[in-house]
Amino acid sequence: MDPLTVADWTVSPAADESRWFVVEEASAAAGVRRGITVFAERLGFAGERLGQVQLAATEAATNLAKHAVRGEMLVRVVRNGSTAALEIACVDHGPGIADVSRSRLGGYSTTGTLGLGLGSIERLADRSGLHSLPGVGTTLYARFRQPADGPPAAPAPADPPFAGVTRPIAGETECGDAYAALATRDGAVYAMLCDGLGHGPLAARAAQEAVDVMRETALPARPAEILERIHRRLRPTRGGAVAVALIVPERRRVRYAGVGNISGWIVHPDRRTGMISVPGIAGSHARVREQVYDLPPGAAVVLHSDGLTDRWDPAARPGLFDREPLLIAATLLRDAGSRHDDRSVLAVTSPGRG
Known part of the structure; x- marks a missing residue:
């Protein structure tokens, strides 16, 4: 294996770059939006892309407040070597999604599911994923890569395993x-x-x-x-x-x-x-x-x-x-x-x- 340097490591985020939110009331979405804005601006998100990050986080928090049991949301900066990304991760304890594929369709929403907004979150994020079990709960994540200074010199690196x-x-x-x-x-x-x-x-x-x-x-x-x-x-x-x-x-x-x-x-x-x-x-x-x-x-x-x-x-x-x-x-x-x-x-x- 080739020698590697300090810059290659991914480490747990610092306390001032990671925050958990309890999302059980509609009002929690505003706090999530403010929190992710601080981190996003630190990474250089601005203009339309900043608005997309804010929208995705607000949609995710709104879904949890409306449809989930004991919803929580992690907002953080993850630094992979010399690159960085903004991540959100949502977890809840039910009710879960019976039809995950259908829930991703724009405009789909049924009482008791987390369908509303999932399609838009996936479209706005650079990478996202979802796992859900009916009666158990749902886990959702979305990742937004740090904006590049000027035109990208090369394709974005693959996510680490x-x-x-x-x-x-x-x-x-x-x-x-x-x-x-x-x-x-x-x-x-x-x-x-x-x-x-x-x-x-x-x-x-x-x-x-x-x-x-x-x-x-x-x-x-x-x-x-x-x-x-x-x-x-x-x-x-x-x-x-x-x-x-x-x-x-x-x-x-x-x-x-x-x-x-x-x-x-x-x-x-x-x-x-x-x-x-x-x-x-x-x-x-x-x-x-x-x-x-x-x-x-x-x-x-x-x-x-x-x-x-x-x-x-x-x-x-x-x-x-x-x-x-x-x-x-x-x-x-x-x-x-x-x-x-x-x-x-x-x-x-x-x-x-x-």
Whole structure:
């Protein structure tokens, strides 16, 4: 693998570039519109394109308020190396959409569905996706690429095969969980998730140190080597639970090293295989071990903190693990993120799905 630089990494957004909204009343749409405008203007959106972003966010929030149960919306800036994008992700707990294809038609709306506005959101966004199960809920995302300065010099790069979602515990603005991921030129993916001990700024500092180690490490490197560096770097901090994975679809394998209560899974459409994290705390006491696992074609790799329960079942979410990684991460955060804690999910997909 060719050497890669700091600029190639995707990391969890900073606290001032990510915001969750509860959307249960019609008035919440105005707050969402104001929030996304701040982020959009920061990325250089203006004029007609800014208006399109505002319209899509308003439509999404209005849908949640009108039709959904316990609707929530994430608005954030995602920086993939030297590029950036604005993203919205909507989740709810029902009623779900029985006919997803029909719901995307312009003007279609039926009481009890989220049909209204879905078609327009998809047309306005550079990329979007939807997963819905009747009686369970819907997850929707839309991505808007940062406007280019002048005419584009080359086609927009493909979306990376990974996405993460974080959410701070109620009452905190900084999340003590953080992730970093990178796709190499030969299709391998490095993925790291850190859960800093406790909550708030001190936990966030520990997690950020782990992210910084990932960005500073000369690649290629084995997960155990990277985790050892993180362990040493976290000694002046609270420490945390950390997992590092190297996913190599070409060789159909995953190298994994974890310390503490980060959960690592290789996920098939109807089942999952757990990866072993050893007891300990990175930065305090840890005996790092690396394991190698088979990666079947099309399988996804999921890392999540203990803000999510382990009791989730891929078979109960048909079609989800054939979808985009942001849909996977956001849906799992909604369904399994029931604990009063910082929460994070990092999902990595591989070729051969669907």
